[in-house]
Amino acid sequence: MCRLAGILLLLVSLFSFFNNSFVHGDNRKHNKAPYTEEERMAEYVRQGYQFPFDTYYPETPGFREIMDQRFAQIRSLTDTQMKWDGWIQTVNAAVSTPNFTEYGWGLSQAPDLLTLDIRQAIYEGLPRARSEGGVDVIDGPVNPLFIDRPDLNARAMRELQPILESWAGIELVPAQAYGFRLYRNESSLWMHTDRTQTHVISCIYHIASSDDSEPWPIVIEDYEGNTQMAYLEPGDLLLYESAKNFHGRPTKFDGSWYTSLFVHFYPKGDWQHENHDTKAHYAIPPDWAKVIPNDVVPKLEVIGTSMMNPLCDDHWCNLKTAKKVFGPGQYNTVLTSNGQISSLHLDGATDDEEL
Numbered sequence: 001m002c003r004l005a006g007i008l009l010l011l012v013s014l015f016s017f018f019n020n021s022f023v024h025g026d027n028r029k030h031n032k033a034p035y036t037e038e039e040r041m042a043e044y045v046r047q048g049y050q051f052p053f054d055t056y057y058p059e060t061p062g063f064r065e066i067m068d069q070r071f072a073q074i075r076s077l078t079d080t081q082m083k084w085d086g087w088i089q090t091v092n093a094a095v096s097t098p099n100f101t102e103y104g105w106g107l108s109q110a111p112d113l114l115t116l117d118i119r120q121a122i123y124e125g126l127p128r129a130r131s132e133g134g135v136d137v138i139d140g141p142v143n144p145l146f147i148d149r150p151d152l153n154a155r156a157m158r159e160l161q162p163i164l165e166s167w168a169g170i171e172l173v174p175a176q177a178y179g180f181r182l183y184r185n186e187s188s189l190w191m192h193t194d195r196t197q198t199h200v201i202s203c204i205y206h207i208a209s210s211d212d213s214e215p216w217p218i219v220i221e222d223y224e225g226n227t228q229m230a231y232l233e234p235g236d237l238l239l240y241e242s243a244k245n246f247h248g249r250p251t252k253f254d255g256s257w258y259t260s261l262f263v264h265f266y267p268k269g270d271w272q273h274e275n276h277d278t279k280a281h282y283a284i285p286p287d288w289a290k291v292i293p294n295d296v297v298p299k300l301e302v303i304g305t306s307m308m309n310p311l312c313d314d315h316w317c318n319l320k321t322a323k324k325v326f327g328p329g330q331y332n333t334v335l336t337s338n339g340q341i342s343s344l345h346l347d348g349a350t351d352d353e354e355l
């Protein structure tokens, strides 16, 4: 079995060892496997992994339930490429990447002046917006548009960093501010996680949408195993641990355009010196290619770095039981699971002083 898995892994790696989708500034093309299957297995054993996994990060009943279901879905897949890509995403989310917050997501708001300036730039840039090109995790009849304003990307990254550092409780290194993408009518974004190497503590910064837009939720799974549907207002920030919390916009957008900026940071310190791709690969069990049919869990398809349930409404079964949260968020606070609200202390005050 191990030999067969090794051959399969080699074939998969020749095709695309690392996931090769371009989600939002997350290009993983042209990487080759840096080890043989035998070496990978030796690391699996040396690091003490076993499947089912001993520990998820975080270890909560709800997160374990939803990740267990995903592993069962992946084990039932028959397509080898889908299977390998599914293992990578789910191992990253559940096992090989630590969490930094209690629930993995939160709703906040950017400084008003930043939002005002960016909104003005978006409306001015609309007539000259270029096509972003095809993005393989975005489904829809037309490609997104794109407005290039690197000056505002850099400013947003600078001004939002204290918000994300306060939320995550760690110092961060700026990785990327990707935008401004304008989704177009009937677009949807498959559920996915981002690249662990650089997209760890992130935010989706909603800027504006056309007057004819219907509300369009960002969907995110939290660490209690809930699926949250967040309806953002202009200026809202959806803070999230983007390498761990599956997120997307599986419902179809109804409107002319909808624009956001994606801002990504990673932890300061040793983080950048570790290879987080191989770290996940070492945790994938030797029999990863085995097909274990399962009629209980909803059917899953893996599309590069993303996932969907082809037989459910809006291609994501857990929307049926999703919790809804509505913006606007509030500057200097974070609203998260169970309606919990906390201060970001951006003014330097402590909770005691604010009582």
Ligand SMILES: [Fe+2]
Residues within 6 Å of the ligand: 023, 024, 192, 193, 194, 242, 247
């Ligand atoms: Fe993403």
